[in-house]
Amino acid sequence: MSPLSPEVQLDPSKAWCPVIDCQAVCSVVPGVEGMPTPLPCQACHAIFCCSCSQPWQDEHVCSSSQALTPASSEDRCSPDTPIKQCPMCGVYIERNQGCAQMLCKNCKHTFCWYCLQNLDGDIFLRHYDKGPCRDKLGHSRASVVWNRMQVVAVLVGVSITMMVTFPFLLLASPCILCCIFKPCRGKNRKKKKTKRNPESAPADH
Template sequence: MEVDNNTIYCKLCLTDCPEPETSTLCSCECTFCVQCLRQYVPLAIKGGAGGAITCPDPACKNTGTLLDSEITSFAPGDQVELYQRLRFERSVQLDPNKAWCPVLDCQAVCYVTPGTEGKPTPVPCPTCHVVFCCACRGPWEDGHSCSQHQPLMIPSEDSGLAGTDTDAVIKQCPVCNVYIERNQGCAQMLCKNCKHTFCWYCLQNLDGDIFLRHYDKGPCRNKLGHSRASVMWNRTQVVGILLGVSIIVLVTSPLLLLASPCILCCVCKPCNAKMSKKIKRKDKKTSDSPA
């Protein structure tokens, strides 16, 4: 009985795996062991928000994407269903001619009149028959006026829709309009779809607020969701990191300035040529000397 000794190097686990235990992706022809792909694909589904699952090799020249059949092979059935649902939701969010019904008990896919994307236009829901504005998702009324990027509306007993609610459990990202649910915890939100950081209550941009000073004043004062001590500890850590980097730069800068002539001298080609000539002369004299 012949033994197959052919092995293939897997860039994920950094080991040589037997060829039968590996799989080659169809789109880019990169090869990985099956065990690594079975770990990678479920993680990519959870963090990908329905986007295409790309080749796990960051240096892949073809930037390949996994086929549906490959995702089905390397992920459990529940993860495959999750991926299909997220992909469908993403396709609706990215399609300017489609919109979700803002009634939470409905959430049907509605169709926007072509050519009116972003403009205040009434959109009827085919399921619950509520008419809402395609721009702000508010109830459509005569003389309707709206503002973009309002939080998701919560159903009310009267109209099935409600106005803005700072305590809403589900809201939309102010950048990409993806629906986000907050059960508890910090009010500083990070959208997994577009990586935008914002305040849950007022939807203000927090991308550059590393000290979270937004929660020191205004209507969101003391609404971060953490104790004052934890906020101060977070700021102390940030300040400590910045001070540490600054001290390292200040200490190393004079040393680099002092060592720069030596570095330049080592790099200088004429100096290297002179040193090599001297070494050759010494070697020649040594070889010419009588034994």
């Protein structure tokens, strides 16, 4: 896994080992909020600070003015937090701006950023027409209507294509089946001929 992997960078319960030759993924042990905590690496046995990633020493003080403390469960559930977990696979996802309809790159699950409701089958984005997430999609009403018109056009186009091609497929199905099963019949006939006419040994004079 690359040190630039967003799954580790966005997960407050994981951290990269700062040793260049190691760079293993370490599990962060929850400590006192705002206080530096030593984190041992299980791979190279180095001990570093989980807040500033510097080597751990007695009476350690973080060199960074802002300690990276894990977010609480209340902060993760807040609608304003920029990092949330996918409700399907649990991978951490970061949202800066834009659409509230989120697609998890790990499991391809589609959900609402605000209420985490499943949106896999909501191709018309009806979820944002009512309820607590009304008008929170992040796009103008005109763009939503345009998107729905495009979806309808695609569905109508597919339906028309199926209606036009179905009669031709129905008429061509006997020819297709004949082409499929004809080689099999030829092989069966050859096998029957070899069984009926076995090779006879030359007679002795």
